[in-house]
Structure formats: structure tokens, C-alpha cells
Amino acid sequence: MKRKILIGSAAVVVLGGAGAMAYYQLVKAGVLRYNQYDRRERGQLGVGSAAPDLVLPAYDGSTLRLSELWRARPAFLVFGSCT
Numbered sequence: 001m002k003r004k005i006l007i008g009s010a011a012v013v014v015l016g017g018a019g020a021m022a023y024y025q026l027v028k029a030g031v032l033r034y035n036q037y038d039r040r041e042r043g044q045l046g047v048g049s050a051a052p053d054l055v056l057p058a059y060d061g062s063t064l065r066l067s068e069l070w071r072a073r074p075a076f077l078v079f080g081s082c083t
């Protein structure tokens with residue numbers, strides 16, 4: 001009886017691990033999305049490439065061009081959520 005339980009438990013662990021690795025590879029290949037709420041698409045910008053000149057809204061409702069920010073000094077932009 002103990003042998004059957006041990007073999008069954010080992011089979012569950014092996015099949016679970018194989019399934020997790022297959023899922024990871026499908027997500028890595030882009031076949032599956034990581035989660036249903038992730039709406040990001042791959043863009044053309046990469047690390048070290050120049051940012052496009054954007055028009056950004058300011059807190060007071062006015063607009064500001066990105067090129068105006070880095071004219072005097074480098075600008076550091078952070079996109080994302082901290083929640």
C-alpha cells in the first residue's frame with residue numbers, strides 16, 4: 001500500500017513539474033500570455049535607444065514636450081505602477 005502511494009506521489013510530482021516547465025516555455029515563446037490582464041505589446045524601443053519626442057500632460061493641465069526636458073540636462077522617465 002505504501003509503495004503505491006509513493007509511486008503515485010512521485011508521478012504527480014514528475015507530471016506537475018513537466019507541466020510547469022511546458023507552461024513556462026510556452027509563455028517564454030510568446031504562445032501564451034503571462035496573465036489575462038497583461039496588454040503590453042513588444043515595441044521597437046530597446047535599452048539605450050533614444051526616446052521619441054512626446055507631448056506630456058503636466059499637473060496643471062498644460063503640456064510639455066519631452067525635448068524641452070532634456071535640453072538642459074538628462075531626463076529620467078519611469079513608466080509603470082507601484083501598486
